[in-house]
Amino acid sequence: MTVQLPPLPEIHHPKIQALFQKSDRELVTLFQRHPEEGQYFAAIFCRYGQVLYTLISTATRSPVQSDYLFVKTWEYIYHEMRVLDLRVTTPRLSLQSWLINIAAMMINRAEVPPVEEIQYSLKDTPPVFWCYLNQALNQMAGNLRLVLLLSQTFQWSHTRIAAYLHAEGESISASDVKQLLVRAYQALEDALPEDIRDIYLAQPAVTA
Incomplete structure (x- = not known):
């Protein structure tokens, strides 16, 4: 079958x-x-x-x-x-x-x-997108990749991420983490090939 x-x-x-x-x-x-x-x-x-x-x-x-x-x-x-x-x-x-x-x-x-x-989840992340997403993650600056993984993979709050980074010796607030995440998402998208962004991330046109 x-x-x-x-x-x-x-x-x-x-x-x-x-x-x-x-x-x-x-x-x-x-x-x-x-x-x-x-x-x-x-x-x-x-x-x-x-x-x-x-x-x-x-x-x-x-x-x-x-x-x-x-x-x-x-x-x-x-x-x-x-x-x-x-x-x-x-x-x-x-x-x-x-x-x-x-x-x-x-x-x-x-x-x-x-x-x-x-x-x-195969439905959420097709294998081709998965491969290029991991490639893009590996190209990101370490601090941006870390906050992105803590937020998305481990579902940590901004406050918890800030506390973790503070324990690692970085003086950072929850609002700073929020700004870092904005930069991280933009860096991740920029690191993806243009055609991969077009195939997987472009929003379909809305027709009347």
């Missing part, structure tokens, strides 16, 4: 639809040559996401764990594909075969946390 992916926000975007006629090799090459653009990785995901989702879903115990392993698999693919050369793989593999091999490796080797410890 095929387990269906949730609706993909990227699949109907004009930038992605314009790439549907590209071959796998062309998409991989464009992905490698243009790291400042995310549309090529998104197009590959749209092409093979369902195949990998079905494989992973049938090998895990719960939908929550399936989604977690699915996004971790695509995160691994994102990094490995930067240097992928299918011409030198032994034996020679198609992109689909390479992706299936990666999924099988992740199923066999990855440590999947218990359901109650997983906070990831």
